[in-house]
Amino acid sequence: MxxxxxxxxxxxxxxxxxxxxxxxxxxxxxxxxxxxxxxxxxxxxxxxxxxxxxxxxxxxxxxxAGEAITFGRIPWRAAAVITAALVFFGFTVRGLGFVPASAVTALLTTLAARVRLITALAVTAGLTAAATLIFVVGLQLRIPLLGPWLGA
Structure with missing residues (x-):
């Protein structure tokens, strides 16, 4: 065969x-x-x-193997929310600063998965802290933590 x-x-x-x-x-x-x-x-x-x-x-x-991989329904809502969150980050990171922009981005992408609010806030705090430690502290990226839009 x-x-x-x-x-x-x-x-x-x-x-x-x-x-x-x-x-x-x-x-x-x-x-x-x-x-x-x-x-x-x-x-x-x-x-x-x-x-x-x-x-x-x-x-x-x-x-x-010969079998084509089949996928289920495409989660359009989640794809749109994640895309919007990334565009938001790109447009606001210089004005809001790294911490607020990454926090809103993390919150939006977490909420795209339809989780409880407390879980989304916990994930947001963890991702924002990790991203700040990695990119601003560790890699010494020259992005202000709080931007001029927030009076910093």
Whole structure:
């Protein structure tokens, strides 16, 4: 008995391979650095290689397993809320500051999952604190914690 091939999976995997290879090839134009001191081309090269490897896995799965993956209903409300939250963050991070903008973004994206308000507030506090520690303290991003719109 011969396994049926899933041509949509093969095509999708091939697209991933082409995109990953393009990123990897583009990254070779930059300095890769050393393993201890990575250059500007190391991260795009790594991401391109990972995307190409995932594409190869999808192609192999499409040729061997043969079943196309089916998805359920698309949660349009959640997709719209998350997109709006990201756009809100992009437009307000300089004016409101990092903490308020990331807090509102985290709250909106958490509420997209239809959770209780107390859970959403707890997740918002945790994500805002973690993002502040990672990006402002750890990576020393030059974004004010409170922006000029709040009188800071």
């Amino acid at each position: 011969r396994a049926r091939r899933s041509w949509p999976d093969v095509l999708a995997g091939a697209i991933f391979i082409v995109i990953g290879a393009a990123f990897a090839a583009g990254a070779l134009g930059y300095d890769l650095g050393t393993p201890l001191r990575l250059g500007p081309g190391a991260f795009p090269l790594l991401v391109g290689a990972i995307v190409a490897a995932l594409g190869l896995a999808i192609v192999v799965k499409g040729l061997i």
